[in-house]
Amino acid sequence: MTERPSWRHARAIAAAAGASAVLPPELIALDRAVGRRIAADLVTPIDLPHFASAAMDGWLVVGDGPWELVTIELPAPGQARAIVTGAHVPAPTDPGVQLAVLRSESGVVEAGVLRSTVADEPRPGHHIRLPATEAERGELLIAAGTRLNPAHVALAAATGTDALAVQAAPTVALVFTGDEVIESGLPTAGRVRDSFGVQFPALIGMLGGRVVGASRVPDHHDETVAALRDARADVIVTTGGTGGSSADHVRAALLALGARLLVDGVAMRPGGPTRIAELPDGRLVVALPGNPLAAMVAAITLVEPLIAGLAGREPIPPRVMRGPAVEGRAGSTVLAPYSEVDGRAVVATWRGAAMLRGLAGATGILVVPPEGVREGEGAESLPVPWLVAPHSAVEN
Incomplete structure (x- = not known):
């Protein structure tokens, strides 16, 4: 097996894979936009506005008052008519004649004659929204x-x-693997609760994709091949089955389908067994590990740039965070959930590959290079999508 690419290189490969197959824009109704x-x-x-209108309920008055009340569309000088907010104000035929709106609370009508009860109202043009003011x-x-x-x-x-x-919302099909996974209730020894099916559709939406299908397959080669073959979407995201044991079939299934492995593992922790592949028909596959934190940080940092490329936009750019010293890992990038406190990163205590508690309270993921980060030194970071949701609200 060839040397695993760095996290940064794998991220660039994911973005390029999406950009090479960028999807055309979609025309959608305003209520879904x-x-x-x-x-x-x-x-x-x-x-905008495209016509003059009243900004207040009251009377459209022409010239100086008092004004005789009339019902015609354009009163003559010395006349007025009732008007409501938003109603059309016609242009005067004589440009020297001034129109205004006298507010309801600033006028009184007696014997068919309107008088202003406020000394400086109305001024010429008062309470009239003119065209093109916005x-x-x-x-x-x-x-x-x-x-x-x-x-x-x-x-x-x-x-x-x-x-x-x-911009297009790439379609995503989810394929969950694992004989040990249960979908409800308390797990017994040797069993684990499903932590992907309950949240991955929403997570993918936050990353800019649109989930159009989900399936579960046991740890069996033929069924894994069938699930990948039959998934109809721009992107297939799998969880589990990426290791090298007899129960891990995703890599072999991809090869059986003639896939081209773009990323065959990444030099990062957690999430090292992540793979990115292209099927012969152009569908892209991101195979995530089965450990919950490993899968989620890999999705946030590698699925997002792939989806961004397909949609024709740039991936979310990292930003620099400062914080305490964080130990690196030789030959690997460490992805560490952190919380931001007073502008500094506080790395989560719970950041093992199977732990979600640290990520649940995190504001971002710190990208720690192999040599580590010294006290007060800056390190790249990416936000967790549920706090910024830069591409979410895609219809599901």
Whole structure:
């Protein structure tokens, strides 16, 4: 077996594998667009607002008061009509005539005549929203690559847009392996509770993918081959079966299907047995270890750049965190869950390959090089996706 690539190299391979098969954007209705990344600039085809309107309930008044109440659309000078917030304010035929809106609470009507009860109201143009005060036609409103929030979607609707082109959400099929796994109740000796099926669909969504299927297979070669062969998705993510024992069949199953191993293990702890492969038909496979922490840190740090590449975006960039000294491991990158306290990393106590307690309370994953990190020295880190969820809210 060839030397395992470094974590950094494996991450670059994952990103490149996705980018080599980038998926086209999807056109989706506005009510499904929140949380997705817009694929092209949104330029408004109209002024915002596109017509003059009342900003208050009250009366549209023309010229100086008092004003005679009328019901016509455009009163003459010295006249007024009732108006509600958002109603159209017509342009005066004489540009020298001033229009305004007198608020309901600032006027009184007696014998069909409206008078202002406030000395300085209304001023010319008062409480009238003019066209193009928010944006002019042709102005950029949302830049390509922006993750859409509810206000973005509402803004798009205001421009008359019904659907938006968004970056693809790669489809993901999950294949869980393991004879020892039970799905409910208390595990007996030799059995373990399933820790993947209950959370991996949500985790994949946070990483930018969309889970379209999940299956469970026993530790058996033929059934593992069948599960990988039959999974219909852009990406197949497996858990377990990546070791070298007689119960581990994922690597052999990939080779039996003619897969090309892009990453055949990674020089990292935990998660070293992680593999990335490409099937002959172009589907990508990320085979994660069976230990819970190992699988999750591998997914967060290696599945995310692969999905990002498929979607046509850059992976989440690491940032530098400072903290206490952390011992390295010769020849391997150590991935350590940590909590951020006063701008410094506090590495979790519980970070064994099978432990989830440290990750559950973590704000990020510290990337510790083989030589370790000295006290106060900076180290790269990646956020846990449930705190930032940069690509989540993808419809499932």
